[in-house]
Amino acid sequence: MSDLEISFRALKVLDSARYLFNRYGFHNVGVDRIIETAQIAKGTFYKYFQSKEQLIEMGLRFQTDALKQEVFVLIHHQPAFSLHDKLRRIYFLHVSLEGYYHLPLKAIFEIKTRYPKAYQIVVEYRKWLVKEICDLLLGTHAHATQVDAEMFLFVVDGALLLLKGGNTVEDPARMIEGFLVGLGR
Known part of the structure; x- marks a missing residue:
């Protein structure tokens, strides 16, 4: 073979x-x-x-590695994009029922106790994303904090959960725009 x-x-x-x-x-x-x-x-x-657990771990690792690669390229290899453009693109990369982030978000709610190693993969990704967003924000907003980066992740999670729950986010861009307006403080 x-x-x-x-x-x-x-x-x-x-x-x-x-x-x-x-x-x-x-x-x-x-x-x-x-x-x-x-x-x-x-x-x-x-x-x-070897097991369903190993399959879940590999699947989540694949999903989060693919997300990391795309986020990294958006942040570090797209100098023509403004901060707001980068944040919008990262947001839409995550807010899709067919995208790579849907399964990791689902894992946060479903696997913590039964598959802790797989759960940890998602936790590590979320920490990585918050750090990358925080560093991105600090590059142009000296007053930015980790809380701002965590708020970005909450906006992503909220929009995806609305979609997952069958609620249509009439204009998904409105959720990220609200966050971006808050950055202008």
Whole structure:
């Protein structure tokens, strides 16, 4: 079996698990449902993943690493973007039911006690994001604090939770604009 075929199968499992966890939650999806959706044998699943817990950890690591890469590029490699442009883009990167942040946010509420190592991956990402946002704010606003960066994350979480709850955020831009107006103090 080629490395490409192995990688494809593992990615297929990760993608199927992500879809199922996003839709039904971490506790309502078992290995049998994942392998059925991924259309692989149970032995194949266990060839790549020792357990559902390891699968969750790998999936969350994949999601948060992808987010880190995109946020890092927005902050550090887009000099033409203003502070507000960068914050808007980071906000919209996170506020999407189909985006990389949906599953980590869901994990915050569902896996803390049952999968603590996976939960820690999300906590580390959130700390990293707050630090990056704080550093970004301090670059142009000497009065910025960590609380401002935490407030940005709260705005992201609130908007995504509204979307997740079936409420439409009529204009998602209004939530971030309120935050950005507050920065002008």
